[in-house]
Amino acid sequence: xxxxRTLSTRSLVAVIAGVIAxxxxxxxxxxxxxxxxxxxxxKPLDQAIQDALSANxxxxxxxxxxxxxxxxxxxxxxxxASSPLMSGATGRLWIANDGRxxxxxxxxxxxxxxxIVWNGTTISVYDAxxxxxxxxxxxxxxxxxxxxxxxxxxxxxxxxxxLAQIGLHWALSAAQPTDVAGQPAYSVTASPSHDGGLxxxxxxxxxxxxxxxxxxxxxxxxxxxxxxxxxxxNVSYQSVDPSWSPPADAKVVDLNVGSQSDSGTSTPPxxxxxxxxxxxxxxxxxxxxxxxxxxxxxxxxxxxTVIVLYGQGLGGIVLVERKTDSTSSGQGALSALPxxxxxxxxxxxxSTQLGTVLAWDAGGTSFVLAGSxxxxxxxxAARAVK
Numbered sequence: 264x265x266x267x268r269t270l271s272t273r274s275l276v277a278v279i280a281g282v283i284a285x286x287x288x289x290x291x292x293x294x295x296x297x298x299x300x301x302x303x304x305x306k307p308l309d310q311a312i313q314d315a316l317s318a319n320x321x322x323x324x325x326x327x328x329x330x331x332x333x334x335x336x337x338x339x340x341x342x343x344a345s346s347p348l349m350s351g352a353t354g355r356l357w358i359a360n361d362g363r364x365x366x367x368x369x370x371x372x373x374x375x376x377x378x379i380v381w382n383g384t385t386i387s388v389y390d391a392x393x394x395x396x397x398x399x400x401x402x403x404x405x406x407x408x409x410x411x412x413x414x415x416x417x418x419x420x421x422x423x424x425x426l427a428q429i430g431l432h433w434a435l436s437a438a439q440p441t442d443v444a445g446q447p448a449y450s451v452t453a454s455p456s457h458d459g460g461l462x463x464x465x466x467x468x469x470x471x472x473x474x475x476x477x478x479x480x481x482x483x484x485x486x487x488x489x490x491x492x493x494x495x496x497n498v499s500y501q502s503v504d505p506s507w508s509p510p511a512d513a514k515v516v517d518l519n520v521g522s523q524s525d526s527g528t529s530t531p532p533x534x535x536x537x538x539x540x541x542x543x544x545x546x547x548x549x550x551x552x553x554x555x556x557x558x559x560x561x562x563x564x565x566x567x568t569v570i571v572l573y574g575q576g577l578g579g580i581v582l583v584e585r586k587t588d589s590t591s592s593g594q595g596a597l598s599a600l601p602x603x604x605x606x607x608x609x610x611x612x613x614s615t616q617l618g619t620v621l622a623w624d625a626g627g628t629s630f631v632l633a634g635s636x637x638x639x640x641x642x643x644a645a646r647a648v649k
Contacts, residue, residue, distance in 0.1 A: 313422055324503070378509070
């Protein structure tokens with residue numbers, strides 16, 4: 264299949280994931296209804312996907328973009344409203360046919376812009392409001408070896424097999440003829456087949472003729488409007504140069520915590536509650552259940568961090584425990600969040616329409632609890648831990 268087609272889809276999804284990772288640490292995708300413009304003829308989903316992957320690749324993509332973010336309720340964040348990542352924005356997009364791309368965003372209030380730049384290996388998000396670059400390595404493309412990449416699109420049987428695998432965990436819609444900003448398009452939605460927490464659905468819309476993704480957004484349970492979204496308009500298929508460099512004095516934050524480059528020398532995880540408690544060097548708490556979810560796994564990673572998992576899938580809970588620093592709280596950046604009381608203890612809470620994060624210290628241990636569940640349920644779980 265064409266390199267641009269593969270990289271365009273993966274890159275746009277990576278961009279959305281990167282933006283969401285900066286503001287909440289997780290995401291999902293859904294698509295809005297069409298705008299009443301021309302629509303393509305109906306097709307089975309596998310055929311619509313194959314046609315998109317078989318289309319002649321454009322030399323590049325230029326478009327206006329709209330980024331929607333209503334994820335955070337009023338007061339959920341302190342001092343972050345000036346960033347377009349937090350308030351939503353409009354801007355422009357450039358995608359070259361060599362795997363490079365850039366999205367430029369500026370909020371409606373005219374606040375400092377955001378630049379999202381990527382290539383085949385790295386994605387960087389520059390936030391001018393803090394003069395900071397957040398950088399991460401993209402997952403390796405394991406399908407590009409000479410034995411698997413023949414330059415031809417997958418067969419219908421290949422696509423059907425992949426859809427069957429996805430269908431084990433997600434309920435997929437048919438390919439829906441629609442339009443995005445006047446472009447004939449197909450959209451597909453997916454809803455979790457099992458407990459999806461606060462996530463309602465996932466979807467993607469792509470240009471029916473070119474196969475280029477045109478729209479992606481996030482819907483939460485109980486919401487008819489997207490809480491996160493990215494939509495292209497005024498799309499032009501032409502050669503573009505997405506090159507951009509951050510200011511020389513920008514602070515760089517590496518998001519690749521525990522990268523695979525040093526995995527060969529890292530300490531192997533210790534598993535099992537008793538073994539973890541013996542090896543951790545600080546009090547480890549892991550109740551048998553949290554808000555009805557059973558304990559699934561306990562492990563000590565990196566020699567100083569305990570990860571405890573409850574439940575399964577998107578509806579599960581992650582509990583991270585570390586030894587409290589002797590001079591300061593172990594909550595780090597979470598200490599800037601609003602506070603809530605946990606039966607006498609003070610916790611910092613980030614509550615969104617897609618999930619809740621709580622951080623607190625107790626008994627020499629710093630805790631971070633996260634899950635796609637309402638704040639009330641997360642607080643109940645935290646009280647059971649403390």
